[in-house]
Amino acid sequence: MPFDAAPQTVKADCLVCPVQTCLARSANCKEADAWTAMLAARQPMMPGSGALSRCGDPLRNLYSVRGGCLKSYTVDADGNERIRGFYLPGDLVGLDVMAGGSWLSNVGAVVPSQVCVVPLAELRPLMSIHPGVAMRMLEQTSRELALALAVSGDYSAEQRLAAFLLRMRARLECGDLIRLPMPQRDVGNYLRLATETVCRTLKSLERRGCLSLADKAIHIVDEAALCALADPVGIECGASFLPKAA
């Protein structure tokens, strides 16, 4: 593959992209090149300023998160926000609307972020030419579906929070000291808990020695206890301390 394939700028950037799970890092060189060549632009996003998409917008692009943290959310008739998911580097935004023609949620930045624009008009034919790309998309969508199904149960505030923390730790690859990119209000909204409940539950877990709270960071102290709490939720959260039930 010629190294000077257009668009040069985007491709050059992709070579130093920190996101290892991006399709541009695919083992298949042809796929990676085709993916990279397709990326239309890179777009910065700031919290509170504009949105990547709004509910009802025609679906023109997917977005690949390059850095930061995004959230997708709906707004009900009373103006209340409901967060449907957070997106971290490597995630693709819009997998849930690929089958439809328009967005079902708003997408905004939680912290200063950057996304790569994936034009659907080019992605669709690309998936036909490179079935591997379609397979990767299918895999990611499937994984997101499994997660959505797992977390949609009715779990206690403790179970939800434990599962969320373990998952964020795995996603952020931050070790035992978690600095959540989003405020507790957003965590609660996503987990269907009041902000106060999030706070109280965290304090309660701290009192019981599961974690320690300091300086807006959360330190996982007793991982085994958290895993035991999160286990019924049934999501993978890195190394599990529990034997898998039959």
Add this chain to the structure above:
Amino acid sequence: MPFDAAPQTVKADCLVCPVQTCLARSANCKEADAWTAMLAARQPMMPGSGALSRCGDPLRNLYSVRGGCLKSYTVDADGNERIRGFYLPGDLVGLDVMAGGSWLSNVGAVVPSQVCVVPLAELRPLMSIHPGVAMRMLEQTSRELALALAVSGDYSAEQRLAAFLLRMRARLECGDLIRLPMPQRDVGNYLRLATETVCRTLKSLERRGCLSLADKAIHIVDEAALCALADPVGIECGASFLPKAA
């Protein structure tokens, strides 16, 4: 395409299959033929007798529902069942585990059912040869993801039930008289409601003139009111009476 392509039996059956949304009815003849040829077998399923898959089983097949109604569910440490989804004719079972190597849930029949066995070992190469098949799989997975995300909010018992009924009516294509294939216990389990709450809420909706209950069937009386209730859930349930929010 030769009409006598093997396996004859399965293909012949597919020609009279009542499921219009099955991939065997794809507009693309080559795809439809390839799909049909791949189907390994047809499998009957009875409620309570055996299961299509068990949590942890290696993933060998997907299943295409041909008739009846299936449910996927997990069982927690206390032996409590949690239903993650119902599958009706045309649905593919296993889209949430395609990215992994093993099942994350048990799948059993709710009523006497029949499924077509889709061997993954053949499906994967087929998706490479026929990108259209991969696209269809991706579309269905995407649609399921959108549904799972929509339903995972914290809605009242009334909202959940209204959305569920409207969705089942659309899925069953049964007009305004719904005969749910599953008992109220399963409905409640799926919607994260106690059986008693399901019953009480149905009665309450009946008192308010939204529906009428008779002979184990549910008659939709005031569709507009149900749509209004279900609207915040945000799933498509056929004709909507409400203007779409911006």
Add this chain to the structure above:
DNA sequence: CGGTTCCTTGAGAGAACTCAACGTCGGTGG
């Protein structure tokens, strides 16, 4: 400094749950 956003804590309210009991229906077998 104000002002804003975020986090924390307390008190009361409410929606749904659990427990318990009873009614109904469809089968099975005496």
Add this chain to the structure above:
DNA sequence: CCACCGACGTTGAGTTCTCTCAAGGAACCG
């Protein structure tokens, strides 16, 4: 034909978890 049984549905009473409302403290920023 009727008695029995189990599964399902219905109804009531009390409990619980989480929410809402209210208020105050801490951190950050112009």
